[in-house]
Amino acid sequence: MADVVLKSLTKKYGNHVVVDHLNLAIKEGEFVTLLGPSGCGKTTLLRMIAGLEKVDGGEIVIGGKRYTALPAQKRNLAMVFQSYALFPHMSIRNNIIFGLRLKRIAPIKIEQKLTWIVNMLHLKGLEDRLPKQVSGGQRQRVALARALVLDPDVLLLDEPLSNLDAALRETAIEELKNIHRKVGKTIIYVTHNQIEAMTMSERIALLNNGIIEQYETPKQLYDHPATMFTAEFIGSPPMNFFTGEISIEGRTAGVKTSIGFLRLNKDRSRRIISMAGRKVTVGIRPHNIYYVEHVAQRRYTDANIELVIELVENMGDRSLIVGKSSGGTLVRFMVTREEEFLPGRTMHVFIDGRSLHLFDPLLKLNIFGQDGTI
Amino acid sequence: MKFVRRYAQLTPMASSKRIIWVMGVLLAILTVLGPVYLLVKYSISDGASINTGGRPIPFWPLHPTLSVYGYLFSDRHFYTVLGNSLIIALLTVACSMLLGVPAAYILGRYKIPGRRLVLLGIISVRLFPDIASVIPIVEFFIFIGAHQTYWGVILSHTLLALPYVIFIGMGAFETIPQELEDQASVMGANRFQTFYSVLLPLAVPGLAAAAIYTFLLSWDEFIFIYFLTFGRQEMFTLTLYLNGLKYAEPQNLLAATSVCLSIPVIAFSMVVQRYMVAGISSGSIK
Numbered sequence A: 001m002a003d004v005v006l007k008s009l010t011k012k013y014g015n016h017v018v019v020d021h022l023n024l025a026i027k028e029g030e031f032v033t034l035l036g037p038s039g040c041g042k043t044t045l046l047r048m049i050a051g052l053e054k055v056d057g058g059e060i061v062i063g064g065k066r067y068t069a070l071p072a073q074k075r076n077l078a079m080v081f082q083s084y085a086l087f088p089h090m091s092i093r094n095n096i097i098f099g100l101r102l103k104r105i106a107p108i109k110i111e112q113k114l115t116w117i118v119n120m121l122h123l124k125g126l127e128d129r130l131p132k133q134v135s136g137g138q139r140q141r142v143a144l145a146r147a148l149v150l151d152p153d154v155l156l157l158d159e160p161l162s163n164l165d166a167a168l169r170e171t172a173i174e175e176l177k178n179i180h181r182k183v184g185k186t187i188i189y190v191t192h193n194q195i196e197a198m199t200m201s202e203r204i205a206l207l208n209n210g211i212i213e214q215y216e217t218p219k220q221l222y223d224h225p226a227t228m229f230t231a232e233f234i235g236s237p238p239m240n241f242f243t244g245e246i247s248i249e250g251r252t253a254g255v256k257t258s259i260g261f262l263r264l265n266k267d268r269s270r271r272i273i274s275m276a277g278r279k280v281t282v283g284i285r286p287h288n289i290y291y292v293e294h295v296a297q298r299r300y301t302d303a304n305i306e307l308v309i310e311l312v313e314n315m316g317d318r319s320l321i322v323g324k325s326s327g328g329t330l331v332r333f334m335v336t337r338e339e340e341f342l343p344g345r346t347m348h349v350f351i352d353g354r355s356l357h358l359f360d361p362l363l364k365l366n367i368f369g370q371d372g373t374i
Numbered sequence B: 001m002k003f004v005r006r007y008a009q010l011t012p013m014a015s016s017k018r019i020i021w022v023m024g025v026l027l028a029i030l031t032v033l034g035p036v037y038l039l040v041k042y043s044i045s046d047g048a049s050i051n052t053g054g055r056p057i058p059f060w061p062l063h064p065t066l067s068v069y070g071y072l073f074s075d076r077h078f079y080t081v082l083g084n085s086l087i088i089a090l091l092t093v094a095c096s097m098l099l100g101v102p103a104a105y106i107l108g109r110y111k112i113p114g115r116r117l118v119l120l121g122i123i124s125v126r127l128f129p130d131i132a133s134v135i136p137i138v139e140f141f142i143f144i145g146a147h148q149t150y151w152g153v154i155l156s157h158t159l160l161a162l163p164y165v166i167f168i169g170m171g172a173f174e175t176i177p178q179e180l181e182d183q184a185s186v187m188g189a190n191r192f193q194t195f196y197s198v199l200l201p202l203a204v205p206g207l208a209a210a211a212i213y214t215f216l217l218s219w220d221e222f223i224f225i226y227f228l229t230f231g232r233q234e235m236f237t238l239t240l241y242l243n244g245l246k247y248a249e250p251q252n253l254l255a256a257t258s259v260c261l262s263i264p265v266i267a268f269s270m271v272v273q274r275y276m277v278a279g280i281s282s283g284s285i286k
């Protein structure tokens, strides 16, 4: 077990900078996810840590030791590839003990470790089969077993669940969390799936074009997006964005947008009152827009908007509604399914001023910084 | 035939098209099996079924007999020849693989500078017809003392086979997913260990194909061995033995020798082919 520090790490393919002066510190025993859209450099970064990709600049320090130029086979790491990369000509047993044999561990010890890992990952009875003779979920567990049995300093996982169907993925997420709790290994997990990232990780490093947009706990990332990219990427259904201008109405500041004046909570209102006239992009999560049947019941008075329903999408226990404001702007929000909503109906929604996220439209950064909202 | 009919029914095709398709298949089968039939038929024919004195040659021998095989197998020289063929072919396979597999591995898995030039050089060896290159090569072999020696013959066959071994082997190594090699490295394997326990076993189907090809190449090679042995009977292989029989009458002896030349080829191909199908590297990715 060890901590991982990446200092100004850089990787180029020709002129294309894939990982750009990236800094990241992972604590010993921490479960960190590298999250980001396809092609943002997650796999490349993981392969650099594993020693499979030449480093073009910066340092990799693991457990206090400089790993930057150390060949892959000398690093005590383990990696699970997206494809699992099981050796097709070897039985499950030989796949699992391949690394132990290379380390010249005594056969009795190898058998003990094999028994331990096979039991932990429910692979008993499959030892003599070939990879092609077991199911996708089992292959995924073999890949994990093969990595864990080596007792690595750091476990690197590259989208290990992306080839599983939804139900299997849920179980696998639970299992991975359990394993992390049991063995307490430092885990670097790569995924483009925010649900996996949000449910499993202690911290998420959100990657975009080879740089880290934000490195925070899942809750912080969701509640306090530091950049517009984070705000767009995290959360489902995605955040609404409206362009507007900071203005003052009455004695509080807010944002004048095409759907109306959106008042900020008092605390933050005070902080932007001097910025009146400045152009901003305001973001609101669909979950933070409330529909209340009777105006008398309303709890949030910061903004009161009239919308005509355009589209209703069933999302299980709740529905996503796309409404159109009188100015023609589309707004996404959620309702419970106790009532039936049909397109064409007019409804009133309310927005809590505390849940507004304000971004600079050019810099794409949160105006309040990371501690900005709520 | 039944299979052909059934398959033709399964495929959705217009009936006229289907007839053409079936006839095409039948023609293909005839092309493949026709010569085999003729060879086998002649080898078990009695003299009267070959020299019919003007009457048409029967479809099946009038009095089928294995006597010509009996004659062949009682000839001591035939065993020497058979042994020569086998030893030369097997040692050619061994030499070609020993030299070709490492080259194929390097060329297939590393982006070494000048790779294209090396590949071009390797192909260029086979750009000349054998008959054009045989004289200078034999001259050279005489110069280095390899003329009329077994190792000279094996060397010449290895020269002929190497480009194929390298190209087929390179294809076999190239198609192995990079991630398997990466996985082995991360698990602590050095290059040799990765080669030996991951890449080589997975390349075996392709390498087996190269080995068959090399065996066949040596087994029925004629031109080089003709010039390199130059009349030394005790070094003759089956092809040279066959050459000596070309004017012998009746042709049943010629046919029987040809059958002997073909049988190991067919057997060897079938054995290794089964292995090739079984070894296809499925299950590594997904």
Ligand SMILES: Nc1ncnc2c1ncn2[C@@H]1O[C@H](COP(=O)(O)OP(=O)(O)O)[C@@H](O)[C@H]1O
Binding pocket: A013, A018, A036, A037, A038, A039, A040, A041, A042, A043, A044, A045
């Ligand atoms: N071997 C390579 N040569 C050139 N470009 C590459 C190579 N590997 C990856 N890339 C590029 O680097 C970028 C990041 O790739 P990758 O790390 O695989 O992204 P991710 O895993 O986040 O989807 C992509 O734009 C990809 O095209």
Ligand SMILES: [Mg+2]
Binding pocket: A042, A043, A044
């Ligand atoms: Mg990837």
